[in-house]
Amino acid sequence: MARRKDQIRLGAFLYFTGHHVAAWRHPQAAEGIELEDYVQLARLAEDAKFDMVFLADGVAVRLRNAAAASRKAHSGVTPFEPLTLLSALSAVTRRIGLVGTASTSFSDPFNLARQFASLDRLSGGRAGWNLVTSTDPEAALNFSHTDAIDHGDRYDRAVEFHEVVRGLWNSFEDDAFLRDRASGLYFDPAKVHLLNHEGRHFRVRGPLNVPRSPQGHPVVIQAGASEAGKDLAARSAEAIFAAQVTLEDAVAFYADVKGRLARYGRAPEDVKIMPGIFPVVGRTRDEAQEKFEELQSLIQPEVGLGLISDLTGVDLSSYPLDGPVPTDLPETNGGKSRQALVLDLARREDLTIRQLYLKVAGARGHWQVVGTPTDIADVLQERFEAYGADGFNIMAPLKPSGLVDFISLVVPELRRRGLFRSEYAGQTLREHLGLKFPGHPHARQRVAAE
Amino acid sequence: MARRKDQIRLGAFLYFTGHHVAAWRHPQAAEGIELEDYVQLARLAEDAKFDMVFLADGVAVRLRNAAAASRKAHSGVTPFEPLTLLSALSAVTRRIGLVGTASTSFSDPFNLARQFASLDRLSGGRAGWNLVTSTDPEAALNFSHTDAIDHGDRYDRAVEFHEVVRGLWNSFEDDAFLRDRASGLYFDPAKVHLLNHEGRHFRVRGPLNVPRSPQGHPVVIQAGASEAGKDLAARSAEAIFAAQVTLEDAVAFYADVKGRLARYGRAPEDVKIMPGIFPVVGRTRDEAQEKFEELQSLIQPEVGLGLISDLTGVDLSSYPLDGPVPTDLPETNGGKSRQALVLDLARREDLTIRQLYLKVAGARGHWQVVGTPTDIADVLQERFEAYGADGFNIMAPLKPSGLVDFISLVVPELRRRGLFRSEYAGQTLREHLGLKFPGHPHARQRVAAE
Numbered sequence: 001m002a003r004r005k006d007q008i009r010l011g012a013f014l015y016f017t018g019h020h021v022a023a024w025r026h027p028q029a030a031e032g033i034e035l036e037d038y039v040q041l042a043r044l045a046e047d048a049k050f051d052m053v054f055l056a057d058g059v060a061v062r063l064r065n066a067a068a069a070s071r072k073a074h075s076g077v078t079p080f081e082p083l084t085l086l087s088a089l090s091a092v093t094r095r096i097g098l099v100g101t102a103s104t105s106f107s108d109p110f111n112l113a114r115q116f117a118s119l120d121r122l123s124g125g126r127a128g129w130n131l132v133t134s135t136d137p138e139a140a141l142n143f144s145h146t147d148a149i150d151h152g153d154r155y156d157r158a159v160e161f162h163e164v165v166r167g168l169w170n171s172f173e174d175d176a177f178l179r180d181r182a183s184g185l186y187f188d189p190a191k192v193h194l195l196n197h198e199g200r201h202f203r204v205r206g207p208l209n210v211p212r213s214p215q216g217h218p219v220v221i222q223a224g225a226s227e228a229g230k231d232l233a234a235r236s237a238e239a240i241f242a243a244q245v246t247l248e249d250a251v252a253f254y255a256d257v258k259g260r261l262a263r264y265g266r267a268p269e270d271v272k273i274m275p276g277i278f279p280v281v282g283r284t285r286d287e288a289q290e291k292f293e294e295l296q297s298l299i300q301p302e303v304g305l306g307l308i309s310d311l312t313g314v315d316l317s318s319y320p321l322d323g324p325v326p327t328d329l330p331e332t333n334g335g336k337s338r339q340a341l342v343l344d345l346a347r348r349e350d351l352t353i354r355q356l357y358l359k360v361a362g363a364r365g366h367w368q369v370v371g372t373p374t375d376i377a378d379v380l381q382e383r384f385e386a387y388g389a390d391g392f393n394i395m396a397p398l399k400p401s402g403l404v405d406f407i408s409l410v411v412p413e414l415r416r417r418g419l420f421r422s423e424y425a426g427q428t429l430r431e432h433l434g435l436k437f438p439g440h441p442h443a444r445q446r447v448a449a450e
Numbered sequence: 451m452a453r454r455k456d457q458i459r460l461g462a463f464l465y466f467t468g469h470h471v472a473a474w475r476h477p478q479a480a481e482g483i484e485l486e487d488y489v490q491l492a493r494l495a496e497d498a499k500f501d502m503v504f505l506a507d508g509v510a511v512r513l514r515n516a517a518a519a520s521r522k523a524h525s526g527v528t529p530f531e532p533l534t535l536l537s538a539l540s541a542v543t544r545r546i547g548l549v550g551t552a553s554t555s556f557s558d559p560f561n562l563a564r565q566f567a568s569l570d571r572l573s574g575g576r577a578g579w580n581l582v583t584s585t586d587p588e589a590a591l592n593f594s595h596t597d598a599i600d601h602g603d604r605y606d607r608a609v610e611f612h613e614v615v616r617g618l619w620n621s622f623e624d625d626a627f628l629r630d631r632a633s634g635l636y637f638d639p640a641k642v643h644l645l646n647h648e649g650r651h652f653r654v655r656g657p658l659n660v661p662r663s664p665q666g667h668p669v670v671i672q673a674g675a676s677e678a679g680k681d682l683a684a685r686s687a688e689a690i691f692a693a694q695v696t697l698e699d700a701v702a703f704y705a706d707v708k709g710r711l712a713r714y715g716r717a718p719e720d721v722k723i724m725p726g727i728f729p730v731v732g733r734t735r736d737e738a739q740e741k742f743e744e745l746q747s748l749i750q751p752e753v754g755l756g757l758i759s760d761l762t763g764v765d766l767s768s769y770p771l772d773g774p775v776p777t778d779l780p781e782t783n784g785g786k787s788r789q790a791l792v793l794d795l796a797r798r799e800d801l802t803i804r805q806l807y808l809k810v811a812g813a814r815g816h817w818q819v820v821g822t823p824t825d826i827a828d829v830l831q832e833r834f835e836a837y838g839a840d841g842f843n844i845m846a847p848l849k850p851s852g853l854v855d856f857i858s859l860v861v862p863e864l865r866r867r868g869l870f871r872s873e874y875a876g877q878t879l880r881e882h883l884g885l886k887f888p889g890h891p892h893a894r895q896r897v898a899a900e
Contacts, residue, residue: 015620022560024453024629024631024636025631025634026631027631031629033661034542035541035571035572039541057762059564060659061621061642061657061659063642063657066639069639070635070637070638070639070642071634071635071636072636073629075637077622077637077659077660077661078659078660079571079660079661081565081567081570081573082565083533083534083537083565084537084565084568084569084572085537085568085572086573087533087534088537088538088540089541090485090538091485091489091539091541091542092541092542105562106558106560107558107561108593110556110592110593111509111556111557111561114531115531115534116532117531118530118531118535119534121485121529121530122485122538138655141654141655142557142560142654142655143560143654144652144653145653157735159467172527179474179481181474181475181477184475184520184521184750185520186521186522186523186525187525187527188520189519189520192511192513192520202594203591203594203595203867204591204592204593205592207511207513209508209510209511209527209528210527210528210529210531211483211527211529211532215518249886278591300634306610344698355814
């Protein structure tokens with residue numbers, strides 16, 4: 001296989017006390033709940049020339065298991081809402097991409113399109129939208145629904161939602177605003193476009209009441225790994241935050257998604273696939289393992305069980321903690337693919353329930369690597385060169401030290417290997433990721449000129 | 451009447467090229483479309499110790515009258531969406547309040563409650579929500595409605611929306627987050643509260659997934675002057691952006707609203723009434739008048755007619771421009787009180803259509819004063835001391851020079867008279883405005899402890 005000519009892309013996935021579920025209890029963990037904490041991390045990632053910072057999100061406190069909820073920082077309570085936080089960061093950073101998660105299940109396409117376009121302009125073209133659908137039944141209860149939305153319907157709505165948002169982002173052509181003081185024409189009415197969308201879920205006339213954004217539109221990112229999710233991604237995503245644990249699965253997923261692009265008239269380079277990785281970095285393997293064990297020792301059993309329940313939708317608290325993971329579990333409505341990933345892992349490695357929760361606790365089902373900077377650079381290089389990834393979303397176990405470790409120890413090793421940039425080449429997130437600027441598709445229906 | 455012991459509060463109502471409808475055509479107008487423009491103005495207002503910056507908003511481009519829409523900066527297109535813009539400003543200002551408008555007609559209470567709470571925390575307690583209902587039929591078309599929402603229903607939804615938002619803001623008690631590393635308790639489950647709201651418009655379980663905000667909750671501001679609007683304000687507003695033009699009307703409105711508070715268990719000082727004022731300041735009256743005429747001369751007839759139509763809901767373009775304003779116009783669904791204000795003005799002063807649009811063009815129906823710093827300080831002092839206002843929202847005609855003029859010429863005069871602060875006394879918007887910190891009302895329903 002020929003050596004790849006492009007380089008690895010890196011995102012810093014900020015999770016407020018760190019990605020390890022017990023990180024908040026660690027003596028070195030920052031509380032990480034103030035704007036200043038996020039500013040510090042964003043600047044750190046920017047100084048290291050990362051492509052983006054990335055924020056996950058949900059719209060509920062997970063109280064189903066009250067004992068677990070109150071014992072972790074990951075119960076769904078966030079110090080800030082992502083769009084407002086990223087907007088604040090836009091004013092105090094200059095180059096790094098700002099990616100926030102927002103669900104199509106419980107948002108409105110006009111308001112969401114407008115806020116992301118606004119963030120794109122505030123940041124000079126650095127906004128990204130991680131489009132997710134919501135599987136959480138507790139979230140549904142906050143939005144006048146009585147139950148979680150069915151998997152199929154959720155994706156149907158997501159497809160239409162994305163179509164509306166993309167359409168609204170093209171309300172004005174790039175050069176629509178003349179601001180011609182002499183003639184008195186503020187914008188060219190021939191360059192503003194109604195959307196006139198009429199669909200199953202939405203009826204939206206438009207135009208969106210903000211100018212077209214600096215990147216044409218914000219970068220659209222997705223994460224779904226189910227059939228419906230991969231199809232939505234192939235249709236609409238420009239980057240994918242993937243979750244495959246093994247190299248084989250990663251390569252298969254990569255080929256699968258890239259192979260679906262042609263049917264939507266897209267090329268393989270139009271989508272960057274960036275798996276999450278949970279790296280525990282030590283100067284020696286022993287040191288890395290010690291760091292990891294220290295975090296693991298802080299996991300409370302209530303939290304471990306709650307975590308399995310959150311990931312798979314099944315409650316294992318009535319089974320013996322040191323017995324096997326039962327094999328006759330029902331398939332749930334929420335997050336099919338994530339459920340399969342976690343339960344497959346347990347069966348493959350013949351784990352007890354306790355062993356399973358200890359295994360997935362850190363990365364919560366994502367790819368976990370404990371080792372030296374060389375070890376970690378090796379697996380990143382391997383997966384990149386095998387076409388299992390175009391880049392990686394770094395899920396530091398502990399904040400801020402986990403990100404500091406990765407930047408000070410692993411990034412220099414990647415640079416020595418020619419795998420990661422030393423300077424930004426472009427200004428926008430789209431440029432960092434090597435994505436094309438989307439030209440305006442012109443009128444769907446021209447507004448009558450005067 | 452005893453001299454008032456409190457001082458005037460000031461807001462800087464930022465309207466991107468200035469409040470005068472033709473401001474954008476003025477040779478000194480900044481385009482005002484970049485974040486840096488807003489940062490500059492917010493810092494200017496903060497250096498002058500203003501209580502707040504204030505952003506209006508709408509969710510449609512007003513295209514009904516395409517000829518007018520494309521000839522002004524005030525067609526409903528904004529460079530940024532308010533919550534994202536204010537969040538960006540929160541990172542680069544330290545003391546000034548940040549007030550944004552958001553409509554209860556086309557937002558969701560959970561998402562909106564969360565974003566304002568997030569802004570409050572980002573800014574260290576400086577957020578304010580200007581709660582409006584949407585009268586714009588073009589906005590309705592962007593949110594899967596076929597028509598504007600009826601006036602009564604709009605207020606019914608607004609009352610319930612506000613109740614849900616206020617309830618969600620109290621999801622966690624102020625001291626709910628223990629973050630106790632030793633015991634492993636992140637938050638106290640007895641201090642998180644479900645809302646369990648079941649109403650005509652919304653069903654929301656809660657809790658909101660952000661901590662209680664630094665001000666207890668963001669300051670709630672309103673503007674409605676209709677009966678339903680005044681009642682909603684008396685029930686829920688902490689500041690009112692009023693629009694009365696004459697001293698008599700202002701004093702009557704002030705007494706009316708303050709008189710309604712007792713029935714909701716509130717005291718007169720719980721609500722600050724802040725009329726908008728459109729001040730054209732000159733060192734001499736001639737200079738002020740010249741500045742004003744220069745702006746007036748830039749108004750295009752299409753824009754003038756469109757403005758009347760926007761303010762009153764009636765289209766006068768088929769009547770002679772230099773004939774009288776007709777008296778037999780139908781009452782429209784949108785903005786009853788604003789319609790009455792504008793048409794009453796025309797009849798009282800026997801204006802032609804052209805004279806009417808020239809008259810209201812600048813302040814768009816708000817209170818317009820052209821004069822010297824002494825003239826302007828005189829009318830502010832008069833209205834303040836007559837209990838027609840607790841403060842004022844400054845609607846500078848031209849940006850940035852209109853705000854610069856007010857700050858450099860009028861503010862010093864107010865200070866000489868002891869009417870405006872020279873330093874901030876508090877940290878939060880609530881403290882600037884002299885509003886009480888709202889204690890947590892305790893459980894509606896306690897979440898079961900472990």
